[in-house]
Amino acid sequence: MSRADQLFIENCKEILSHGVWDTDLPVRPRWDDGAPAHTVKKFGIVNRYDLREEFPVQTIRKMAFQSALDELLWIWQKKSSNIHDLSSHIWDAWADETGSIGKAYGYQLGVKHQYPEGEFDQVDRVLYDLKHNPASRRILTSLYNHHDLHEMALYPCAWSVTFNVSGKTLNAVLNQRSQDMLTANGWNVMQYAALVHMLAQVSGLEAGELVHVIADAHIYDRHVPVVEELISRAPYEAPRLWLDPQITDFYAFTKTSLKLEGYRFHTLDQPIPVAV
Numbered sequence: 001m002s003r004a005d006q007l008f009i010e011n012c013k014e015i016l017s018h019g020v021w022d023t024d025l026p027v028r029p030r031w032d033d034g035a036p037a038h039t040v041k042k043f044g045i046v047n048r049y050d051l052r053e054e055f056p057v058q059t060i061r062k063m064a065f066q067s068a069l070d071e072l073l074w075i076w077q078k079k080s081s082n083i084h085d086l087s088s089h090i091w092d093a094w095a096d097e098t099g100s101i102g103k104a105y106g107y108q109l110g111v112k113h114q115y116p117e118g119e120f121d122q123v124d125r126v127l128y129d130l131k132h133n134p135a136s137r138r139i140l141t142s143l144y145n146h147h148d149l150h151e152m153a154l155y156p157c158a159w160s161v162t163f164n165v166s167g168k169t170l171n172a173v174l175n176q177r178s179q180d181m182l183t184a185n186g187w188n189v190m191q192y193a194a195l196v197h198m199l200a201q202v203s204g205l206e207a208g209e210l211v212h213v214i215a216d217a218h219i220y221d222r223h224v225p226v227v228e229e230l231i232s233r234a235p236y237e238a239p240r241l242w243l244d245p246q247i248t249d250f251y252a253f254t255k256t257s258l259k260l261e262g263y264r265f266h267t268l269d270q271p272i273p274v275a276v
């Protein structure tokens with residue numbers, strides 16, 4: 001069984017059986033009919049994925065790997081916060097009339113900062129340190145810039161990644177303040193696992209562990225029946241990840257440079273509503 005399935009199933013069972021509902025509290029997100037989108041949550045989930053063992057992809061439903069990769073490259077490579085640079089429509093509800101989601105995600109990674117060696121944006125600084133300072137304990141990105149929060153359509157959820165090199169192995173901790181388990185848990189895990197693989201390859205390292213720390217892991221009220229159906233399914237084995245071995249420059253990756261080989265999955269007929 002895929003490790004990503006196993007952890008998703010364990011996390012959701014825990015949330016559904018021992019989680020705390022916010023039904024009695026005022027909440028921000030809304031369903032498309034205007035109803036408040038309440039959740040049941042567990043605080044402080046930590047999931048470890050060993051990328052040397054397998055690539056973490058759920059099989060209990062079909063994961064849109066290429067769309068997830070497209071969004072990751074939109075943020076980390078294009079450093080864009082405009083939906084016109086994104087192939088999917090997943091951010092449309094948060095964009096303004098120019099297509100912008102404000103000073104969120106990619107915008108923050110593209111801002112240049114002064115360091116002793118000169119000016120770098122956060123991604124280029126990570127690439128530099130992985131090559132030149134692999135023993136550093138200071139290789140991390142942060143999107144949660146309080147100065148700009150008022151200009152973000154949505155505050156960053158997966159907001160920080162700490163990279164750490166042990167020998168020839170690249171590990172990462174993904175810090176996430178808020179996780180919509182059904183819409184985006186599998187989605188975010190695939191994205192950051194792919195990021196570790198890409199950064200490892202262009203830095204002459206091997207991908208190691210991804211540690212996913214989630215503060216508020218929640219299931220929305222209207223997602224509960226879908227989650228119950230998904231976690232009752234029998235998972236398949238995880239597929240293999242193929243990464244174009246020719247690529248040595250992070251900026252040369254495209255959404256077809258990575259592929260899942262032998263991906264078997266269950267199908268889900270109904271579309272999943274997303275709370276806005």
Ligand SMILES: Nc1nc(=O)c2c([nH]1)NC[C@@H]1CN(c3ccc(C(=O)N[C@@H](CCC(=O)O)C(=O)O)cc3)CN21
Pocket residue numbers: 029062063064067088089090091154180183184187274275276
């Ligand atoms: N409530 C909420 N949950 C989220 O997960 C979320 C937000 N809001 N707001 C910002 C982004 C947008 N995210 C999304 C939104 C939709 C899909 C989605 O519909 N995924 C489908 C189809 C993807 C495609 O277009 O190919 C899927 O099957 O994964 C995924 C991530 C994640 N984020």
Ligand SMILES: O=c1ccn([C@H]2C[C@H](O)[C@@H](COP(=O)(O)O)O2)c(=O)[nH]1
Pocket residue numbers: 028029154155157158178179180181184185188
């Ligand atoms: O990458 C992402 C982006 C967003 N989410 C989810 C988590 C929450 O359900 C909403 C954001 O609402 P807040 O009230 O700002 O927490 O979006 C995600 O899981 N992953």
